[in-house]
Amino acid sequence: MTTNIRAGIVGYGNLGRSVEALIAQQPDMDLHGIFSRRDSLDTQTPVFSVDDIAAHRDQVDVLFLCLGSATDMPAQAASFAKQFTTVDTYDNHNLIPEHRAKMDAAAREGDNLALISTGWDPGLFSLNRVLAASLFPQPQQATFWGLGVSQGHSDAIRRIEGVKRGVQYTVPSEDAVAAAKAGQPVDPKAAHKRQCVIVADAADHDRIRETIVTMPDYFVGYDTTVEFVSEAEFEANHTGMPHGGQVITAGQLVDSHNAVSFELELGRNPDFTGAVMVAYGRAAARLRAQGTVGAITPFEVAPYLLSPKSLDDLVASTL
Amino acid sequence: MTTNIRAGIVGYGNLGRSVEALIAQQPDMDLHGIFSRRDSLDTQTPVFSVDDIAAHRDQVDVLFLCLGSATDMPAQAASFAKQFTTVDTYDNHNLIPEHRAKMDAAAREGDNLALISTGWDPGLFSLNRVLAASLFPQPQQATFWGLGVSQGHSDAIRRIEGVKRGVQYTVPSEDAVAAAKAGQPVDPKAAHKRQCVIVADAADHDRIRETIVTMPDYFVGYDTTVEFVSEAEFEANHTGMPHGGQVITAGQLVDSHNAVSFELELGRNPDFTGAVMVAYGRAAARLRAQGTVGAITPFEVAPYLLSPKSLDDLVASTL
Numbered sequence: 153m154t155t156n157i158r159a160g161i162v163g164y165g166n167l168g169r170s171v172e173a174l175i176a177q178q179p180d181m182d183l184h185g186i187f188s189r190r191d192s193l194d195t196q197t198p199v200f201s202v203d204d205i206a207a208h209r210d211q212v213d214v215l216f217l218c219l220g221s222a223t224d225m226p227a228q229a230a231s232f233a234k235q236f237t238t239v240d241t242y243d244n245h246n247l248i249p250e251h252r253a254k255m256d257a258a259a260r261e262g263d264n265l266a267l268i269s270t271g272w273d274p275g276l277f278s279l280n281r282v283l284a285a286s287l288f289p290q291p292q293q294a295t296f297w298g299l300g301v302s303q304g305h306s307d308a309i310r311r312i313e314g315v316k317r318g319v320q321y322t323v324p325s326e327d328a329v330a331a332a333k334a335g336q337p338v339d340p341k342a343a344h345k346r347q348c349v350i351v352a353d354a355a356d357h358d359r360i361r362e363t364i365v366t367m368p369d370y371f372v373g374y375d376t377t378v379e380f381v382s383e384a385e386f387e388a389n390h391t392g393m394p395h396g397g398q399v400i401t402a403g404q405l406v407d408s409h410n411a412v413s414f415e416l417e418l419g420r421n422p423d424f425t426g427a428v429m430v431a432y433g434r435a436a437a438r439l440r441a442q443g444t445v446g447a448i449t450p451f452e453v454a455p456y457l458l459s460p461k462s463l464d465d466l467v468a469s470t471l
Numbered sequence: 472m473t474t475n476i477r478a479g480i481v482g483y484g485n486l487g488r489s490v491e492a493l494i495a496q497q498p499d500m501d502l503h504g505i506f507s508r509r510d511s512l513d514t515q516t517p518v519f520s521v522d523d524i525a526a527h528r529d530q531v532d533v534l535f536l537c538l539g540s541a542t543d544m545p546a547q548a549a550s551f552a553k554q555f556t557t558v559d560t561y562d563n564h565n566l567i568p569e570h571r572a573k574m575d576a577a578a579r580e581g582d583n584l585a586l587i588s589t590g591w592d593p594g595l596f597s598l599n600r601v602l603a604a605s606l607f608p609q610p611q612q613a614t615f616w617g618l619g620v621s622q623g624h625s626d627a628i629r630r631i632e633g634v635k636r637g638v639q640y641t642v643p644s645e646d647a648v649a650a651a652k653a654g655q656p657v658d659p660k661a662a663h664k665r666q667c668v669i670v671a672d673a674a675d676h677d678r679i680r681e682t683i684v685t686m687p688d689y690f691v692g693y694d695t696t697v698e699f700v701s702e703a704e705f706e707a708n709h710t711g712m713p714h715g716g717q718v719i720t721a722g723q724l725v726d727s728h729n730a731v732s733f734e735l736e737l738g739r740n741p742d743f744t745g746a747v748m749v750a751y752g753r754a755a756a757r758l759r760a761q762g763t764v765g766a767i768t769p770f771e772v773a774p775y776l777l778s779p780k781s782l783d784d785l786v787a788s789t790l
Contacts (some may be wrong), residue, residue: 173725177608250789268769268788276602278790279774280733285596285789286753286777287746289496370787379573392727405746408711408738415734417652417729427606427724434605448519451775455598456768458605466770468568470604471588471597 154197156180157437160212162187162202163234164195166393167241170426172197178430180460184211209235214437215345216429217241226251230258233266233447237440239433241271248274256447265440265448270432271425272416273297277399279450281416284401287295287412293401294332296324296343300395300421306324308370312363314356317383319390321347324398325375335409345375351386395421431458476756477498477631479531481506481521481551483514483711486560487537489745491516497749499779503530519755528554533756536560537747545570552577552585556759557584558752560590560744575766589751590744592616598720598769599733602778603720606731606775612720613644613651615662619714619740621700628667629691631682633675636702640666642693643717654721654731665763670705712741758769 175183185198215236219225259266285291304321328343361378398415418424435457456463494502504517534555538544561570578585604610606673623652647662680697737743754776775782
């Protein structure tokens with residue numbers, strides 16, 4: 153009989169709440185508690201002050217860092233890695249090598265493991281980029297995002313006078329996806345369309361549409377559509393957090409053309425990101441139990457470590 | 472400076488020839504030779520008798536077993552695993568646990584590693600099944616094959632009197648693919664269409680079509696189409712070995728529906744299978760150098776081991 157993995161969560165925004173709900177559905181994981189700066193949270197899970205986290209070192213096998221990537225993660229992640237085996241979703245691509253070095257030093261100091269940059273991009277998308285590129289002498293690789301809500305573009309729309317509610321969806325261009333599968337290079341601007349859905353008074357529609365399609369950086373140069381809907385339709389169909397995308401790798405092998413695609417269609421971004429994080433949390437706890445310490449990435453995790461099933465089960469049922 | 476991986480190939484059919492061509496394009500791999508029962512092969516690579524293979528133990532880091540799965544592989548694979556670190560594409564799904572046990576014992580006896588059941592199914596498809604299923608408390612998973620040539624069904628067509636040339640393509644049904652992404656269970660018969668392309672005299676067309684669509688086991692119950700083409704068109708467009716397929720995993724996460732798809736479009740089956748085998752050959756040589764022995768599966772291989780690039784490069788460029 154094996155013991156369940158004891159998990160902790162630090163941070164209780166959208167991601168933290170998804171991870172909490174997902175841990176409850178794992179057959180081999182128990183949630184010890186949520187660590188927060190706030191006094192009380194709307195949850196049945198035990199809540200502890202993050203200031204007292206050191207007292208819980210012996211009760212937590214893996215700590216899920218559900219912190220914002222922009223400020224909290226850089227400021228706090230290493231101090232947690234000194235005390236716990238951690239999993240994070242650090243997603244500032246350019247700064248990942250720096251994050252990795254900091255987390256590696258901190259984790260080694262505490263004899264812990266820090267599994268960094270899980271989630272889907274970075275994370276599953278990165279893994280598929282490595283996997284697929286390894287097959288081709290000269291891989292041609294493209295990433296498409298969407299259909300998904302772009303937070304920055306939605307904010308830009310909502311700043312326009314007269315916009316009551318608004319959201320911007322990024323959608324991959326079908327032509328660009330076909331070109332990528334054919335192994336042709338893809339221009340990033342031509343690869344995505346921008347669809348804006350807006351609630352506004354009819355008198356403002358023309359001015360708002362013109363302001364959007366002429367907005368530099370955000371919309372100029374993109375295939376942009378602007379649709380006006382009623383308040384009721386917006387509330388019913390446009391308040392979710394769908395996202396997704398695909399990684400396409402194509403190239404020549406001997407005399408033939410071949411294409412590998414990995415695609416995600418996500419109903420709610422934090423739920424899926426949380427699900428990836430929880431699976432890698434299982435792997436982190438197992439690898440630490442086997443003696444691995446320091447910072448590692450999804451590239452270094454053997455796939456069977458993500459599954460609650462045993463390796464023998466997986467070989468018999470899934471290989 | 473690191474030394475190149477020294478590779479050997481045993482068996483020189485379609486797969487062996489693809490692996491030979493692909494090894495020549497790897498930056499970190501050299502081909503020592505091909506081991507064959509035949510005296511002479513049409514190749515510039517050194518050819519050795521398979522009876523003398525033991526004399527090459529110190530010159531080969533990884534031996535690619537390019538043998539037929541039906542008879543040669545079960546009869547010979549273990550004897551090679553006693554002498555060399557091996558990679559195979561054993562694909563009889565039901566017998567994989569048995570193959571794994573035999574290869575494990577043989578590899579351990581020789582202090583070697585045996586990386587079994589690489590390729591795409593088993594192989595990359597299996598890996599994606601484990602990866603995606605690990606994310607969902609209750610995953611709904613479906614595998615589609617095609618567009619691809621089905622050898623067994625093509626043979627059945629060619630046995631019909633009057634058929635001069637014939638090929639059968641298996642094609643996934645678009646409705647079934649959509650159902651799988653929606654998380655609905657998929658009936659295997661309804662999931663695939665069967666398209667037959669045939670060269671025959673016009674007088675025989677009706678009889679041949681009727682024979683096909685009423686053939687039990689092979690075609691009855693399937694959405695089957697029969698197309699007659701000229702000899703010239705068949706020669707130009709229907710002599711290749713295209714294949715592919717997709718693994719779709721869908722399910723609920725907290726309150727949202729999510730779908731993960733992994734899709735392959737392959738110009739020529741042996742080239743792609745060979746490319747997967749070569750990448751896993753790199754991993755096998757590296758893992759053996761690190762001290763791993765016995766039989767392992769693609770589930771146990773960390774993705775970065777497949778790439779000719781270093782882990783630091785991959786983290787900086789691809790994560």
